[in-house]
Amino acid sequence: MAAAGDLIARCQAGDVEAFEALYRQHAARLYTLACRMAGSPEDGEDLLQEIFLQAHRKLGSFKGDSAIGTWLYRLALNHCLDYVRSRQAKMNRLTETLDADTSFEPTARRDTPIARLDLERAIERLPEGCREAFVLHDVEGFDHKEVGKLLGIAEGTSKSQVFKARMKLRSFLRGST
C-alpha cells in the first residue's frame, strides 16, 4: 500500500519512469477492456493511449480516495463509453432485431471446450450495442441495472442485448468448429 502511494506520489511529481511502472501494472486490464468494448485491437490501442494520456493529465487531482486501479478503471470505462456513444451516434444502429441465427433450433452439439482465441474473435464480431452490453455484463461483471445506467438503456434492453450477444456467439462458435 505504501509502495503504491509512493509510486503515485512520484507520478504526481512528474517522474515518467514511475508513470511507466503504473502503466505496466494496469495496461493489460485496461487494454483488454478497451479492445472488447471497441471491438478491435487497433481501436483498443488508440483508446489505451488516450486513457493513459488522460490519466497523466488528471493524476494531479487523484486524492487516493479509492485504489489507483479503481480510479484508472473508472477513467478507462468512461473513455470507452464515450467512444462507444460517439460511434453509435454516428452509426445509429444501437438496436438490431433478433435475426435468424439467434433462434434456437436443434443443432450439432459442441463437445469441445471453447478456445479462448475463438471466443475473443467472436466477441469482436458481435454487433455494436449487444457487444458492449455483453462485455459489461458477462466479462466485467456489472448487473443489468448497472449496464443499463452505463449505456443509457433500460434494464430490460440490457438483458435482451446480452441474450442476443450470447446467441450470436453461439452461432459464431458453432461455425468455427
Add this chain to the structure above:
Amino acid sequence: MSGVNRTVNAMHPNETAINDFVDGTSDALERTSVEQHLATCVACRQLVDDLREIKRATGALESREPPPRVWGRIERAITLERDADVARRLRADGASASLAGAGTTQEPAEAGRLQPSASDNVKKGPYPFSSESSWRKRGTTLSWLAAAAAIVLATLVGLRFMPGRHEAGTPSTVAQTGSVRDAAQAIESELRLAEAHYEKAIKGLEQIANTDQGALDPRTAATLQKNLAVIDQAISESRAAVRSQPTSEPAQQSLVENFKTKIGLLQDTVALINEMRKGNEAGAARIVSGLKQKGN
C-alpha cells in the same frame, strides 16, 4: 400466477427465462418450470448447455498485453505535451519581455495554431509536474521541440477527420445550400485541410527521424525506408483515387488510413531511435518486434 404461463411460450421458455436460468437468477418457480421443459426438449437443453459453456469460457478469459509500441507512443506524447506547455510558458514570458524590448525567444509558431480540438486536449495551465527552474533551463532547445510537439499532438489527440461524416447531414446540408456540388466541395475542402495537417505531421516526424537515423543499424534503417516507400506508394494511389472521385468514402478512408500508417511508422522510428540512444536494448527490441508484426 403460474410460472409456466409467465416464462414459457407455446413451445419453449422465452429468452428472459433462458437467460435468467443460465445466470442462476430465476426464482424457484421459474427454475422448476424451465427444468421441467429441459427434461423433454433436446433443443433447449442444448441451448442451455451452450450458453453455460459460453458463460464459463467468458469468465475464464484472460487479459491481453498491449503491443510494446503503445507505451512508446504514450511516453512521446507526454514529453511533447510537457514541452509544448513549457514552450507556451516561454512564449508568454517572451511576450512580456518583448513589451520591454527584450523578446528574443523564437516563436514556436505551430504551438499557437493547433486545431481547436487539439488545443482543447492540451493542458492550458502551468504544467503541474515541472518545476519553474527546470523549464527555464531547458528553454533554449524548446523552439523546435514545441513545433514538433504541436504537429504531433495534432495527430495524436486532435485530428479527427472522419471521412463520410457529412453523409448523415448531407440531405439537410444539400437542402440548406440547395446544391450537391456545394456539399462535395465542402468535403473536398475538409479533406484537403486534413491532408495538409497530416502532411505537416509527417514532415515534422520525418525531420526528427532523418536527423537521427544514424543511430539505427543499417539493416533496420533500410527496412524502415522500404516500408516507408511502400506506404508512400499507397498514399500516391489513394490520393489519385480521391482526386478522381472526391466524394468517394472508401477513397477518402484509404487516404486517411495510409497517412495514419505512415505517421505510426515514423512514430515507431523516432521511438526506436530514442531507445537506441538510451541504450535500452529491451525497449528497442520490443519496438522492432512491433515493426515486424506490422510488416507481416
